[in-house]
Amino acid sequence: MENNRGWFPVARVEEVVPRHVVQAQILGQEVAVWRDDAGQVNAWENRCPHRGVRLSIGINDGKELRCQYHGWRYASGSGQCTYIPAHPGQKPANVIKTKPYGVTERYGFVWVNLGEDADVAEVPALGLNAFTTLRSIYVAAPAAAVTGRLEGQGFAPAGDYTLEGNGTTLLIQPMDGGQTIVHGLAAGEAEGAERLALLRRHNELLTEVRDAAEREAA
Amino acid sequence: MTEAIHCTDRVALDEWHVLAAVTELPVGVPKATRLLDTDLTIERRLDDTVAVRLGETALPVRLKFGYAWTTLGSPDHELFDIPEYAEPDRRNLNAASVGLYCSAPRAVENFLDLGHFAFVHTNYLGVEPHTEIKPYKVEITAERGEIVATKCIAYQPQASLIATDGHDVEYVYRVPHPYCAILYKSNDVDPARQDVIAIFLQPSSEERVVAHMLLSVLDEVSPDAAIRAYQQLIFSQDKPILENQVPKRLPLNMRSELSARADASSSTYRRWLADHNVRYGTLPA
Amino acid sequence: MIKLYDFEISGNCYKPRLLMGILGVRFERIALDFYPGREHKSPWFLKINPLGQIPVIDDDGFVLRDAQAILVYLAAQYDPSGLWYPRGDPEMQGRIAQWLGFADAITATASAARLHDGLFYDLDIDKARSGAHALFRVLDEHLWFAEQEGQDWLCSTGHPTIADIACFPYVMLSEEGGISRLPYPAIRRWTDRVKRIPGFTVMPGIFPADAVSV
Numbered sequence: 001m002e003n004n005r006g007w008f009p010v011a012r013v014e015e016v017v018p019r020h021v022v023q024a025q026i027l028g029q030e031v032a033v034w035r036d037d038a039g040q041v042n043a044w045e046n047r048c049p050h051r052g053v054r055l056s057i058g059i060n061d062g063k064e065l066r067c068q069y070h071g072w073r074y075a076s077g078s079g080q081c082t083y084i085p086a087h088p089g090q091k092p093a094n095v096i097k098t099k100p101y102g103v104t105e106r107y108g109f110v111w112v113n114l115g116e117d118a119d120v121a122e123v124p125a126l127g128l129n130a131f132t133t134l135r136s137i138y139v140a141a142p143a144a145a146v147t148g149r150l151e152g153q154g155f156a157p158a159g160d161y162t163l164e165g166n167g168t169t170l171l172i173q174p175m176d177g178g179q180t181i182v183h184g185l186a187a188g189e190a191e192g193a194e195r196l197a198l199l200r201r202h203n204e205l206l207t208e209v210r211d212a213a214e215r216e217a218a
Numbered sequence: 219m220t221e222a223i224h225c226t227d228r229v230a231l232d233e234w235h236v237l238a239a240v241t242e243l244p245v246g247v248p249k250a251t252r253l254l255d256t257d258l259t260i261e262r263r264l265d266d267t268v269a270v271r272l273g274e275t276a277l278p279v280r281l282k283f284g285y286a287w288t289t290l291g292s293p294d295h296e297l298f299d300i301p302e303y304a305e306p307d308r309r310n311l312n313a314a315s316v317g318l319y320c321s322a323p324r325a326v327e328n329f330l331d332l333g334h335f336a337f338v339h340t341n342y343l344g345v346e347p348h349t350e351i352k353p354y355k356v357e358i359t360a361e362r363g364e365i366v367a368t369k370c371i372a373y374q375p376q377a378s379l380i381a382t383d384g385h386d387v388e389y390v391y392r393v394p395h396p397y398c399a400i401l402y403k404s405n406d407v408d409p410a411r412q413d414v415i416a417i418f419l420q421p422s423s424e425e426r427v428v429a430h431m432l433l434s435v436l437d438e439v440s441p442d443a444a445i446r447a448y449q450q451l452i453f454s455q456d457k458p459i460l461e462n463q464v465p466k467r468l469p470l471n472m473r474s475e476l477s478a479r480a481d482a483s484s485s486t487y488r489r490w491l492a493d494h495n496v497r498y499g500t501l502p503a
Numbered sequence: 504m505i506k507l508y509d510f511e512i513s514g515n516c517y518k519p520r521l522l523m524g525i526l527g528v529r530f531e532r533i534a535l536d537f538y539p540g541r542e543h544k545s546p547w548f549l550k551i552n553p554l555g556q557i558p559v560i561d562d563d564g565f566v567l568r569d570a571q572a573i574l575v576y577l578a579a580q581y582d583p584s585g586l587w588y589p590r591g592d593p594e595m596q597g598r599i600a601q602w603l604g605f606a607d608a609i610t611a612t613a614s615a616a617r618l619h620d621g622l623f624y625d626l627d628i629d630k631a632r633s634g635a636h637a638l639f640r641v642l643d644e645h646l647w648f649a650e651q652e653g654q655d656w657l658c659s660t661g662h663p664t665i666a667d668i669a670c671f672p673y674v675m676l677s678e679e680g681g682i683s684r685l686p687y688p689a690i691r692r693w694t695d696r697v698k699r700i701p702g703f704t705v706m707p708g709i710f711p712a713d714a715v716s717v
Contacts, residue, residue: 450512458708
C-alpha cells in the first residue's frame with residue numbers, strides 16, 4: 001500500500017489560475033496556493049508573518065503576493081519579503097519571509113506537503129499515463145466517514161488516502177477533523193461531449209456520497 | 219450568585235467593560251448581552267439609568283461617555299477619563315456598535331496601526347505612494363501607566379467627513395485599558411484642538427467582540443447620521459482584515475509575528491499586555 | 504440625475520452603485536440613516552417604498568424599488584451594448600431572471616447572517632448559514648461546469664450580465680456572517696473575475712483584485 005508521505009492534492013492544475021490565490025487546507029493547516037505569471041506554483045502557510053492576515057485575501061500581482069493589510073510583498077519561489085511600504089527606502093530584513101510548503105504538480109493536480117524537506121519523489125505513483133481530472137467534491141464530514149461511504153460504492157482502498165474503482169482513482173484530502181475533499185481522476189483522456197458527460201456522472205455520484213456522509217455525520 | 223461566570227482571567231474580571239450605547243438601548247426592554255463568556259441582561263429604564271444583571275444578581279454599572287459599563291469582578295480603579303468629551307461644543311456620538319469575529323486585542327492593535335491606511339482605507343485615510351510612516355514616539359505615562367504614541371503622521375486624502383483636500387494629519391494614540399484605545403487627530407475646524415475617536419471593545423468571548431466607537435468631534439455643519447456614516451465606512455473596511463487574522467488571539471511572544479519600525483505602538487502594546495498579565499484574548503509568551 | 508436612496512454598507516444598495524459605475528451612469532446618493540436610525544422604516548421613506556427597504560431609485564420621477572428590479576431597469580435603459588441584459592433572447596432572459604431570484608435567496612440567507620452577526624438582528628442564524636451554504640454549493644457547481652465550457656459568467660460566455668452583479672455582493676461579504684468560502688473554489692475564482700470588470704468599484708468590506716498602479 002502506497003504511503004503518501006504527507007503529499008496531498010489540493011487543486012486541479014487548471015484551477016490555480018493566474019492572478020488568483022487559492023485557499024486550501026490540509027490536516028487543519030490553511031495553505032495559500034498561487035501561480036506566478038511564469039507558471040511557477042507556490043504553497044505557503046496562509047498567514048502573513050507580519051500580523052497574521054490570511055495571504056489568500058491578498059493580491060497575486062503575477063510576480064509577488066501582496067498582503068492586503070499593509071501591502072508587504074513576498075517573492076514567488078523564495079517567499080522573501082521584498083518591500084515594506086511603510087519603509088519604502090529600506091530592504092526588508094532577510095528573516096521576513098512567508099513559510100513555504102513542499103509543492104509540485106503531478107497527474108493534473110497541485111500537491112502540497114506540510115513537512116519540512118518534503119521530497120517530490122514521494123508523491124504517490126498512481127500508475128496513470130492518460131487520465132481526466134474530475135471535479136473535486138467538498139464534504140462536511142471526516143475523511144473516515146467519506147472513505148467508508150466510498151467503499152460502499154465500489155471503491156477499494158489503494159493506498160493512504162487513495163481509493164480505486166469503476167475506472168476511477170480517488171484522492172482524499174483531509175482538510176481537518178470534520179471536512180474532506182475528494183479529488184478524482186478517470187483513466188483515459190476524455191474529450192468534448194464525452195468528457196462533459198463523464199464529469200457530470202462523477203459529480204452526481206460523489207454528490208450522493210457527500211449527502212450520505214453528511215447525513216451520517218450530523 | 220446562581221449564574222456562573224465562565225472567565226477565569228482575574229485581570230479581565232476586575233476591569234470595567236463596555237456593554238452598550240445608552241441611547242441605542244430600548245427603554246424598559248431587557249436585552250441579552252455577552253461579556254467574558256458570560257450571559258448578562260441589560261435594561262435601560264425610563265429615567266435613563268441602566269441595570270445590568272447576571273441572572274438575578276445586579277452588577278455594578280457606570281455610565282460614561284454615553285455608554286453603560288459593568289464589571290464581573292472588583293476593579294481597584296474607576297474608568298479612565300476623556301476630558302474632551304465634556305467640552306460644550308463637541309459632537310458626541312456612538313458611531314456604531316458592531317459585532318465581529320476577532321479578539322479585543324487584535325481590534326485595539328488595528329486601531330493603533332498607521333501602516334494599513336493606504337491599503338485598507340484607500341483614498342480616505344491613505345493612498346499610495348504616500349505610504350511611508352516616519353518614526354514616531356511611544357511611551358508609557360508615569361501617572362497612569364497608559365500607552366501614549368505621539369507625532370504619528372500620515373498623508374490623508376480624506377481625513378474626515380468635512381476634509382476638502384489631502385494633507386498630512388497628525389495623530390496621538392492612547393491606550394488607557396487593555397481593550398480600549400483613543401485617537402486624537404488634527405481636525406479641519408480648529409487647528410488648536412483635536413477630534414477624538416475611541417474604540418471600546420466589549421469582549422464577548424476571547425475571539426468575538428462588540429466594537430463600540432465613540433466620536434467626540436468638532437463639526438459645526440454635518441448631521442449626526444453623516445458623521446456616523448463616515449466612521450461606519452472606515453470601520454467596515456477594517457472588518458475583513460480583523461476577521462482574517464490568524465491566530466485570533468494576540469500573540470504576546472515577540473517572535474511569533476515580525477514587526478517593522480512603524481509597528482512601535484503595537485510592540486509596546488503587546489509588551490504592556492504581557493506586563494499586566496492580560497490573558498483573555500491573548501496567547502501569552 | 505438618478506437619485507439613489509442608499510446606505511454605504513448595504514450590499515443591496517451596492518448592486519446599483521456597482522452597475523452604474525460600470526455603465527458610467529451618474530447618480531446622486533441620498534444616504535439613509537439605516538443604522539442606528541432605522542430611517543428606512545420612517546414615515547417619509549415608507550411613502551417612497553412601503554416595504555421600508557433600500558435601495559430605491561428615482562430616475563426623473565420614475566421610482567423603482569428592489570435591487571434586482573433596479574438592475575434590470577438600469578441595464579435596459581443605460582446599456583447601449585445590450586449585453587448586461589440581452590433582449591430578444593428568451594432563454595437568456597429566463598436564465599437571468601432565474602439567477603436574479605437566486606440573488607434574492609442569497610440576500611435572505613447570507614445577508615441575514617451578516618446582519619445577525621454584525622448588527623444583532625434577531626433571526627435564526629443556523630438556518631441562515633445553512634441556507635447560504637446550500638445556495639453556495641449550487642452556485643459553485645454551476646460555475647465549475649460553466650468554466651468547463653469556457654464560460655466565465657453566470658449566464659453567458661463572453662460578457663457578464665446583471666445576474667453576476669446581483670449575486671456578487673452578499674457572496675463576497677459572506678464571511679461577515681460566519682460563512683467561509685474556502686469550500687467553494689469556483690465561486691472564489693468568479694469573484695476575482697467580477698472584480699476585474701472594467702469600471703468595477705468596491706464597497707467597504709470588499710477589496711480590489713489588483714493593486715492600483717501608482
